[in-house]
Amino acid sequence: MLGAIGSFLRRRAENVAVMMLVTMFGALLVQVAFRYFINMPMGWTDELSLIMWTWLVLWGAAFVVRERDEIRFDLILASVPLILRRGMTLVSAAAVIILFAISLPAVIDYILFMRVQRTAYFHIRFDWLFSIYILFVLAAIVRYLWIGFRAVFAHDQRNAADKAVSGL
Numbered sequence: 001m002l003g004a005i006g007s008f009l010r011r012r013a014e015n016v017a018v019m020m021l022v023t024m025f026g027a028l029l030v031q032v033a034f035r036y037f038i039n040m041p042m043g044w045t046d047e048l049s050l051i052m053w054t055w056l057v058l059w060g061a062a063f064v065v066r067e068r069d070e071i072r073f074d075l076i077l078a079s080v081p082l083i084l085r086r087g088m089t090l091v092s093a094a095a096v097i098i099l100f101a102i103s104l105p106a107v108i109d110y111i112l113f114m115r116v117q118r119t120a121y122f123h124i125r126f127d128w129l130f131s132i133y134i135l136f137v138l139a140a141i142v143r144y145l146w147i148g149f150r151a152v153f154a155h156d157q158r159n160a161a162d163k164a165v166s167g168l
Helices: 002-037 043-064 075-079 082-116 126-152 157-166
Strands: none
Touching: 002 043, 043 126, 075 082, 082 126
């Protein structure tokens, strides 16, 4: 049941990311058409593209990209024994959780402070614009709590594959 709900929510998050990408691409087409065919550059298309890019990157990192899709250079992690790998995973997860948790109050304070400024063309308050970063931080904390939990209780997919290969 939870897997079906999670899968549904993940597909909806992907749909939102696709709509942001389509919006960004549409703004690019409008910008090219007006700049090169009509000789009338439009600033709002730049602003829309920047807003969509900011939200797309943080939305995608928070809700779309899976752990196995992330690019890592884990030569050291892959070369150590399973128990040490689990410890390294737990330490790195704890570091990410602690650093994001420590930064969260300052991030929220700064984003709330930014309500005094607005974007040039759409007049969107900057606190609304940068609020996606709070969602990103909260999602990262939850993700790394889950990674740490899996490391402690050996539910990591890589750990399961290692057990199958080594015959443990």
